[in-house]
Amino acid sequence: MDFNDTPEEAAFRAEARAWLEANAAYKNPDAPGQDPLGERIDDATLRAAQAWQKKKADAGWACIRWPAEYGGRGATAIQGVIWGQEEAKFETPPNIFSIGHGMCGPTIMAHGTPEQKQKWLPRMLSGEDIWCQLFSEPSAGSDLAGLRMTAVRDGDDWVVNGQKIWTTGAQFCDWGIIVARHDPSAPKHAGLTFFVVDMRAPGTEIRPITQINGGQGFNEVFYTDVRIPDSYRLGEVGDGWRVAITTLMNERASIGGMTGGGGGIGDLLRLASDLEIEGAPAIEDRAVREKLAGFYVRSKGVELTGRRTLSALSQGKMPGPEASLMKLVATRLIQEIAEYAVEIQGAAGATTDAESTPQAGRWQERYLAIPGLRIAGGTDEVLRNIIAERVLRLPPEMRMDKDVAYKEVPTGPPNT
Ligand SMILES: Cc1cc2nc3c(=O)[nH]c(=O)nc-3n(C[C@H](O)[C@H](O)[C@H](O)COP(=O)(O)OP(=O)(O)OC[C@H]3O[C@@H](n4cnc5c(N)ncnc54)[C@H](O)[C@@H]3O)c2cc1C
Numbered sequence: 001m002d003f004n005d006t007p008e009e010a011a012f013r014a015e016a017r018a019w020l021e022a023n024a025a026y027k028n029p030d031a032p033g034q035d036p037l038g039e040r041i042d043d044a045t046l047r048a049a050q051a052w053q054k055k056k057a058d059a060g061w062a063c064i065r066w067p068a069e070y071g072g073r074g075a076t077a078i079q080g081v082i083w084g085q086e087e088a089k090f091e092t093p094p095n096i097f098s099i100g101h102g103m104c105g106p107t108i109m110a111h112g113t114p115e116q117k118q119k120w121l122p123r124m125l126s127g128e129d130i131w132c133q134l135f136s137e138p139s140a141g142s143d144l145a146g147l148r149m150t151a152v153r154d155g156d157d158w159v160v161n162g163q164k165i166w167t168t169g170a171q172f173c174d175w176g177i178i179v180a181r182h183d184p185s186a187p188k189h190a191g192l193t194f195f196v197v198d199m200r201a202p203g204t205e206i207r208p209i210t211q212i213n214g215g216q217g218f219n220e221v222f223y224t225d226v227r228i229p230d231s232y233r234l235g236e237v238g239d240g241w242r243v244a245i246t247t248l249m250n251e252r253a254s255i256g257g258m259t260g261g262g263g264g265i266g267d268l269l270r271l272a273s274d275l276e277i278e279g280a281p282a283i284e285d286r287a288v289r290e291k292l293a294g295f296y297v298r299s300k301g302v303e304l305t306g307r308r309t310l311s312a313l314s315q316g317k318m319p320g321p322e323a324s325l326m327k328l329v330a331t332r333l334i335q336e337i338a339e340y341a342v343e344i345q346g347a348a349g350a351t352t353d354a355e356s357t358p359q360a361g362r363w364q365e366r367y368l369a370i371p372g373l374r375i376a377g378g379t380d381e382v383l384r385n386i387i388a389e390r391v392l393r394l395p396p397e398m399r400m401d402k403d404v405a406y407k408e409v410p411t412g413p414p415n416t
Contacts, residue, residue: 003307005082012079016086019061024090040215041096046172049093053127063101063125066109070121081310099168100124100131104177107247111194111235120175120196132173133247134164134197134221139412141166142382144179144248145188145241146401146411149223151180151195157227158182158195163220166376170206170219173199177247178228179240184407191406192240196232203227213352213368251377264334264366265299268292268341271358275344282344295337302330324391328383331373338366 005013041049056062057071065080066072075083105124108117123129140147149162160180170176176197183191199206203226208216235243272283272292282288305326341363342349354361374380388394401409 003311009078009082013082013086016061016083019059020086020090023055023059024092027089027091041094041169041172045093046096049096050127050130052093053097057126062127063105066105066121066125070109070117071125078310096130096169096172097124097127099133100129100175103133103247103250104131104175106250107177107194107243108196108234110246111239111243115231116196116234124175129174130169130172132167132170132176132199133251134167134170134176134178135244135247136166137163138165142379144244145192146406146409147179147181147192148411149178149180150184151182151193151228153182153230154227156230158193158230158233160195160197160223160226160228163222165220166209166218167206167221168218170199170221171208171216175199176221177234179244181406182237182240185405186238187403188401188406188409189241190238192244193237194234194240194243195228196234197226197228198232201226201228211368213365215369217372248377264337264341265295267359267362268295268337271341271363272344274358277344288344291340295333295340298329298333299337302326302333305329324378324383324386327378328380328387331370332380334366335370335374338363338370342367 053062060073061083063070063072064075064083065077067074101124105121108120112120120129124131135144135147137147137149147162149160149164151158151160158180160178162180164178167176176199178195178197179192180195181191182193185191197204203224205222205224207220207222209218209220210216211218269283269292272288273281275282277285277288283292309323309326345358345363348357349364351357352361352364357364378386385397389396
């Protein structure tokens with residue numbers, strides 16, 4: 001492993017930092033943390049996020065790994081990582097484009113026609129259009145291929161009916177990617193087709209879901225006879241599962257990447273220095289120090305695993321199974337750190353008022369939001385199955401419904 005920038009990487013980092021310094025301010029480490037899952041997006045935040053994205057696009061710093069024909073600069077994977085590391089040091093609006101840029105864009109690039117790519121990618125890159133991912137349903141999350149939404153061909157259109165759920169950002173999105181079942185007589189993976197859908201198409205009803213922290217990060221989306229032109233289909237009819245896998249692979253990589261920053265250990269050390277236990281800084285208390293040391297060691301393990309991936313990327317190699325392991329281990333760690341940060345605040349830990357809580361309530365916010373990271377993009381149990389089967393080569397789980405026609409698989413009553 002070599003953790004140092006090569007001369008080319010160092011030059012690229014300097015160029016990125018110079019642009020950022022000219023266009024944004026460095027983050028204040030004592031300022032309140034950002035809403036970690038983008039759950040409080042009002043109109044002003046939305047406009048600020050779009051303006052920042054447009055500014056980057058105009059200067060050639062948006063989606064830098066994308067080909068130049070869609071507005072990117074064809075950067076390497078390691079340059080993408082370096083840009084992300086540098087941008088993270090600056091005060092910028094929340095990234096409301098991560099699903100579009102991290103999942104929808106790569107899926108369209110891999111499976112779209114030239115016309116589809118030209119229609120959707122440049123406006124997605126510049127932030128003019130915001131995208132969401134409509135996969136999960138009330139009875140299909142981990143078992144996504146068991147989804148029930150129907151798509152019936154009618155002339156040049158498909159008519160879609162059913163319900164999606166947990167759709168992040170649907171309430172402010174322009175476009176979405178959606179998987180529906182066109183053939184219930186085929187086995188569950190084979191009867192699916194993948195589309196791009198206009199989020200304002202007649203028959204679409206979007207209902208935000210209010211979460212425990214008061215945010216509205218995701219939504220229920222109901223489809224009643226929504227028409228999708230066949231020209232919005234990605235891949236062949238019946239190719240939906242293969243196309244969806246492209247999205248899911250990109251999703252895991254992007255969530256794994258989000259969690260690579262040490263889980264907030266730096267903030268926790270600052271908190272323990274500011275708080276007092278029996279008249280002395282908490283960080284001097286032996287029991288607190290033991291806990292902090294444990295978190296620090298585990299954070300270093302996560303950080304070094306992340307660096308191993310970077311080192312592989314820098315040498316032009318494909319990373320191994322670290323991404324699944326990283327997501328499993330890192331999300332658990334950042335949840336435990338947030339729990340401990342709330343615990344050592346004593347009574348103040350039980351309030352969410354930014355004025356009267358240490359570090360402006362950022363830990364309370366994280367404490368309530370982070371459990372979602374252990375579910376989104378593959379739950380802990382599903383990741384363990386993947387690691388068991390693909391890394392440890394243990395015998396696969398029994399899959400009784402794999403080769404059976406979907407309509408013959410016993411299920412509960414329809415979603416209503
Ligand atoms: C913050 C957040 C954002 C999200 N955003 C989106 C989005 O934008 N678009 C979208 O489509 N979806 C989104 N989701 C939904 C997410 O993809 C699903 O929640 C996830 O796939 C799990 O599905 P489920 O909730 O239906 O749980 P289930 O699949 O019903 O799982 C319930 C429990 O059973 C366990 N389990 C399931 N199968 C197995 C198995 N084979 N072996 C062992 N245990 C198993 C799970 O681990 C879990 O503990 C989001 C979720 C969260 C938390």
